[in-house]
Amino acid sequence: MKTDPEKMISLKYDDMFHEVFSCETVIRQFLSDVLGIPPESIRTARLVTPRLWKRCRRQKLGILDIALELNDDTRVNVELQVRMQQQWVKRQLFYLAKMYEEDLKTGEQYGRLKKCISIGILDFPLLEGEEYHSVCLLRDERGRELTELWELHIIELRKNLHGDRLDDWIRLFHAKSREELDMLATKNRGLAEAAGIMKRMSLGKTLRYRYEAHLKAKRDRRGEDAYIRDQGRIEGIALGKAENILQLLADLGEIPDTLKGQIQKETDPQVLSRWLKAAARAGSIAEFEKQA
Numbered sequence: 001m002k003t004d005p006e007k008m009i010s011l012k013y014d015d016m017f018h019e020v021f022s023c024e025t026v027i028r029q030f031l032s033d034v035l036g037i038p039p040e041s042i043r044t045a046r047l048v049t050p051r052l053w054k055r056c057r058r059q060k061l062g063i064l065d066i067a068l069e070l071n072d073d074t075r076v077n078v079e080l081q082v083r084m085q086q087q088w089v090k091r092q093l094f095y096l097a098k099m100y101e102e103d104l105k106t107g108e109q110y111g112r113l114k115k116c117i118s119i120g121i122l123d124f125p126l127l128e129g130e131e132y133h134s135v136c137l138l139r140d141e142r143g144r145e146l147t148e149l150w151e152l153h154i155i156e157l158r159k160n161l162h163g164d165r166l167d168d169w170i171r172l173f174h175a176k177s178r179e180e181l182d183m184l185a186t187k188n189r190g191l192a193e194a195a196g197i198m199k200r201m202s203l204g205k206t207l208r209y210r211y212e213a214h215l216k217a218k219r220d221r222r223g224e225d226a227y228i229r230d231q232g233r234i235e236g237i238a239l240g241k242a243e244n245i246l247q248l249l250a251d252l253g254e255i256p257d258t259l260k261g262q263i264q265k266e267t268d269p270q271v272l273s274r275w276l277k278a279a280a281r282a283g284s285i286a287e288f289e290k291q292a
Helices: 015-023 024-033 088-101 168-172 179-186 189-202 205-250 257-265 268-283 285-292
Strands: 066-069 075-081 116-122 133-139 145-156
Touching: 015 024, 015 075, 015 189, 024 066, 024 075, 024 189, 066 189, 075 088, 088 116, 088 145, 168 179, 168 189, 179 189, 205 257, 205 268, 268 285
Parallel strands: 075 116, 116 145
Antiparallel strands: 066 075, 133 145
C-alpha cells in the first residue's frame, strides 16, 4: 500500500489515541488544559491499569481507555467515544463509580476514598447549548456543592470553537494533514509532542493498513445501517397498508384465514396499494378476492 506522507491518521482512531495519550508530556498538558490547573502543579501523571476489576463473575467489567493518578492520588479516566451511544451517560457513571470504589478493601474506612475525575471526549452531540466543554458536579437544587469527589467532564468535538483553552486540542482531533499538525505544534510542548507522535505513526505501513481497513469498515457499517433503516421503513409501510386492508374487509364480513394470512405476508407496497383500492371499492369479500 502506498503511503501519503501528507495525510495523517486521525487522533480519533483508537490505536492513535492510545499511543498519543500514553505520552506523559501530552497527558499532563491535556489534563492541565481540561482541569484548569498549571502543568507544574501536576508532579506525576502515571498510567495505571486500564482495566477495572470486578468483584464477581456476573458483574459487568468496566474497561477504561486511559486511567491515571495525579500527585494527590486523584484518579482520572480519559475516554474517547466516536460512535453515538444511547446510554453513554449511564455507562460513564458506572465507570466512575467503579473507579471510585475499586481500591477500597474490605474493612477499610471510607476516608480512604479518593477524588475521581472522568473525561469523556465525544465525536457526537450530547448536551444542549453551544458549550463544547461541560463540567458536571454533585450539587443540590440550589447549586451548593455536596462533594468534590466526583467530577465528570464532557468534551463534544462536533460543536463550534469559541476561544477556550481547549480549542487547539479540538483542532488536533480534527487534524487531517501535516500542515495542520505543524500549526498546532507551535502552541505548547504537549501539543508539539502529540503532533510529532501522530506524524511518526502515520508513516507506518502496518498502522496505515489497519486504519484504512477501519475506515472501510465504518463506510460498510453506514451502508448496512442505511439499508436496515430503509428496509424497516418499507416493512412499516407494508404493515400499515395490510392493516388498513383488513379493517376495510372486516366491515364486509368475516375474513377467511387464508386470505388474512396472504394479506399479512405480502411485502410489495405496489401490490398492497392495489389491494387497498380494491378493498375500498368492494361490496363483499368475494368481490374483493375477484378484483384482487
